[in-house]
Amino acid sequence: MSMSFVSTNQPAFDAAMGDAEARRRLAAGIALAIVVGLACGLATGSTGFAPRDFWADLNGNDAALLLGQIRAPRTLGAALVGALLGLSGAIAQGVFRNPLADPYLLGSAAGAGLGVVLVLAAAALGGATISLATVAWIERVGIVTAAFVGALAGVSLTLTLASGAVHTLRLLLAGVVIGVLLGAVSDLITVVSPDALRGKQAFMLGSTGFLGWNALALMLAGLTLLLVLAQRHARALDALTLGEDSATSLGLNLGKVRLALVLMLSLGTALAVSQAGLVAFVGLVAPHLVRRRAPGTHAWLLVASAGMGAAILLWADVISRALIAPEELPVGVVTAVLGGSYLVWLLKQRTAS
Numbered sequence: 001m002s003m004s005f006v007s008t009n010q011p012a013f014d015a016a017m018g019d020a021e022a023r024r025r026l027a028a029g030i031a032l033a034i035v036v037g038l039a040c041g042l043a044t045g046s047t048g049f050a051p052r053d054f055w056a057d058l059n060g061n062d063a064a065l066l067l068g069q070i071r072a073p074r075t076l077g078a079a080l081v082g083a084l085l086g087l088s089g090a091i092a093q094g095v096f097r098n099p100l101a102d103p104y105l106l107g108s109a110a111g112a113g114l115g116v117v118l119v120l121a122a123a124a125l126g127g128a129t130i131s132l133a134t135v136a137w138i139e140r141v142g143i144v145t146a147a148f149v150g151a152l153a154g155v156s157l158t159l160t161l162a163s164g165a166v167h168t169l170r171l172l173l174a175g176v177v178i179g180v181l182l183g184a185v186s187d188l189i190t191v192v193s194p195d196a197l198r199g200k201q202a203f204m205l206g207s208t209g210f211l212g213w214n215a216l217a218l219m220l221a222g223l224t225l226l227l228v229l230a231q232r233h234a235r236a237l238d239a240l241t242l243g244e245d246s247a248t249s250l251g252l253n254l255g256k257v258r259l260a261l262v263l264m265l266s267l268g269t270a271l272a273v274s275q276a277g278l279v280a281f282v283g284l285v286a287p288h289l290v291r292r293r294a295p296g297t298h299a300w301l302l303v304a305s306a307g308m309g310a311a312i313l314l315w316a317d318v319i320s321r322a323l324i325a326p327e328e329l330p331v332g333v334v335t336a337v338l339g340g341s342y343l344v345w346l347l348k349q350r351t352a353s
Contacts, residue, residue, distance in 0.1 A: 022294040023304070030307040034079065037314030041075030042067065044318050048325030069212075077211030078317040078331070079310040080219040081276045082286075086309020087226060088268035089283030090290075090302050094237035095261045096168055099291070103269040103283035106171070106262065107178035111154020112273045114186040115146030116203045121193035144215075144274050147203070151270035154182055155262065165258040168244070206279040206332025208317050215275045222271045223306070229264055230302045233257065237298040279332045281339025282309050282316075288346075312338075 043054040045066065057066050088103035095101070120143070159165060162174035190197045236257045239247040248254055272279070286309040290301055313331070316338060320329040 019295060023296055023300060026290065026294040026304065027307070030304065030311050033311035034307065034314060037311060037318065038075055038079065040318045041078065041314060042071050044321045045071065046326050049318065049322040073212050073216055074208050075314070075317070077216050077219070077275065078208045078313045080216060080223060081208065081211075081272045081279065082282050082309040082311070082313025083223055083306040084219060084226070084268045084272040084309070085279060085283040085313070086286035087223070087230060087302060087306040088265040088272070089285075089309070090287040090298070090305035091230060091237070091261055091265040091268070092283070093287050094240060094298055094301075095258055095265070096172065097240060097243075099288055100284065103265055103272075104278070104280075106158045106175035106266065107154030107182060108151040108266055108269045109154075109273065109278055110179040110182035110186070111150040111152070111157070112147040112270065113150070113200065113204065113278070114182045114189075115148075115150025115153070116143050117186045117189050117200050118150075119143050119146040120195070120200065121189050143203070147277075148270050148274035151273055152266060154178055155266040155270075157182075159259070159262070164255055165262050166255040168258075171258075171262075202330070203277040204332070205330035206277040206335070208276055208313075208320075208331055209328070211275060219271055219275060222267065226264055226268050227303065227306065229260075231299060233261055233264075234298040234302060237261070237302075277332060279313065280336045281343075282312050282335055285339045285342055286312055 040049060043049060043051045045053065045057070047053060057063055060066070085103055089101070092101040092103050092105060093099055096105075158171070158175045158178045161178060162171045165171055186200070190200060236247075236252055239250050239252050242250075244254060269283070287301060287305040290304040290308050294300075294304070296304075313335065316334040317331050320331040320334045323329060323334075
């Protein structure tokens with residue numbers, strides 16, 4: 001009996017061992033990509049990627065300024081923004097049971113964009129009556145806060161329009177409607193205040209150039225909290241993959257669990273967007289790469305997607321700073337090109353098969 005049992009389940013056992021080995025290899029690869037990416041980020045300055053200059057900078061009089069106040073927070077910040085987007089993307093794709101779901105669904109991107117435009121327009125219009133220093137302070141501090149509040153407000157409007165998070169299709173449609181409406185309001189304000197358009201464009205293209213140690217502390221605290229909360233809901237996400245009816249039959253309170261997950265992905269997206277603007281494709285591609293290379297339960301997928309997102313944005317940030325140095329590309333443009341190219345290649349692969 002024992003021999004028969006082992007023989008019958010041997011293919012499943014071999015597959016499970018193969019998946020476990022794939023996860024170990026992928027985890028090692030992500031860790032290596034992050035470590036090398038951090039080193040390359042520190043070695044990339046105004047002249048591009050220059051390891052020899054990096055050692056000279058380490059021994060120079062301006063080492064504390066160049067490395068401690070500019071390159072280190074920017075490089076580490078890129079990793080944290082990528083991790084937040086990767087984690088939010090894994091949650092979004094699990095909640096909506098769609099591998100093409102993006103963290104910017106549900107009106108978060110449009111809400112963040114509208115918040116930024118409002119601050120820039122207010123600063124431009126108020127410049128005639130208040131001092132330039134006050135205007136500059138409003139722009140510097142207000143943009144981060146406005147993007148965060150705007151992203152959360154966009155998601156709140158979506159949840160209100162959808163009457164909660166019980167019905168998946170209604171939630172997605174509400175997100176599309178709110179995104180279009182907030183985007184239209186944002187465009188209307190830029191017509192009234194053209195000075196806000198330039199700031200809006202910079203925000204929409206994404207940048208890691210303004211990340212500092214305070215932003216890093218905020219994002220690290222948020223990422224730690226979200227990883228803990230997401231792990232507690234990993235089994236619920238596994239149940240959702242079986243379908244809504246099956247998840248409900250397993251005792252899952254679908255509305256309550258989905259609302260908690262939507263709030264988590266919205267908070268992660270809002271934190272990333274408020275610090276670095278709209279960085280496209282990281283949240284979509286990172287979970288996809290993990291599932292393709294090393295499938296597993298959501299307990300693995302959530303953590304691995306955060307790591308993959310960190311690695312992707314680290315390397316995109318290095319490319320954006322090194323490709324046309326001393327000029328710099330918006331990092332959102334680099335991720336859009338890389339992510340779009342990957343999806344086109346993937347589509348052709350599936351069409352050919």
